[in-house]
Amino acid sequence: xxxxxxxxxxxxxxxxxxxxLNCTYSDRGSQSFFWYRQYSxxxxxxxxxxxSNGDKEDGRFTxxxxxxxxxxxxxxxxxxxxxxxxxxxxxxxxKAAGNKLTFGGGTRVLVKP
Amino acid sequence: GxxxxxxxxxxxxxxxxxxxxxxxxxxxxxSLFWYQQALGxxxxxxxxxxxxxxxxxxxxxxxxxxxxxxxxxxxxxxxxRTQQEDSAVYLCASSLALDRAGETQYFGPGTRLLVx
Numbered sequence: 001x002x003x004x005x006x007x008x009x010x011x012x013x014x015x016x017x018x019x020x021l022n023c024t025y026s027d028r029g030s031q032s033f034f035w036y037r038q039y040s041x042x043x044x045x046x047x048x049x050x051x052s053n054g055d056k057e058d059g060r061f062t063x064x065x066x067x068x069x070x071x072x073x074x075x076x077x078x079x080x081x082x083x084x085x086x087x088x089x090x091x092x093x094x095k096a097a098g099n100k101l102t103f104g105g106g107t108r109v110l111v112k113p
Numbered sequence: 114g115x116x117x118x119x120x121x122x123x124x125x126x127x128x129x130x131x132x133x134x135x136x137x138x139x140x141x142x143x144s145l146f147w148y149q150q151a152l153g154x155x156x157x158x159x160x161x162x163x164x165x166x167x168x169x170x171x172x173x174x175x176x177x178x179x180x181x182x183x184x185x186x187x188x189x190x191x192x193x194r195t196q197q198e199d200s201a202v203y204l205c206a207s208s209l210a211l212d213r214a215g216e217t218q219y220f221g222p223g224t225r226l227l228v229x
Contacts, residue, residue, distance in 0.1 A: 103155030
């Protein structure tokens with residue numbers, strides 16, 4: 001079992017709809033959670049960070065964290081074709097030296113006009 | 114300000130050749146990380162520096178991989194006797210690492226290595 005798991009997709013959503021991405025992690029003591037967006041051939045770009053249970057909103061993006069269930073999700077509202085990318089969930093685990101990130105395999109999102 | 118830069122952006126090596134990949138972190142960033150990303154996968158941790166000290170090299174796949182950051186800024190990842198399985202994108206990231214707000218890692222554009 002991988003330490004951070006995501007559905008690989010592709011997740012196909014029509015333009016204007018809500019895209020919902022999920023991520024589960026194995027280390028119950030993890031404290032810091034991140035969503036990165038990666039366009040094909042480009043490097044990961046931070047979208048959201050979340051540290052406390054509940055929701056955190058930033059523009060069209062909402063991150064949700066549930067530490068008891070060990071999952072973190074990302075909602076993209078009013079999806080646009082420019083949101084088509086791979087979304088990487090990353091976790092800093094309690095056991096990690098420094099702040100190294102453990103990534104999931106990514107979920108590919110395809111927004112269709 | 115300038116972001117993380119990496120060079121070269123692309124490298125083609127013959128199997129058995131040595132390669133050196135360079136990373137220039139954001140100025141003032143204490144922490145520097147190297148990740149390896151295979152096609153269609155998420156990045157995998159290789160090694161971590163805090164200033165010039167290499168505090169974690171648990172992700173380096175073999176003793177052919179070596180990284181250094183002698184003056185606490187620029188870092189070099191060296192791969193000796195490259196093999197085809199080393200073909201991947203090598204990502205460098207840096208962070209302030211002073212507190213939780215400084216945990217955010219900023220990634221460079223990566224070096225795409227192809228070993229023939």
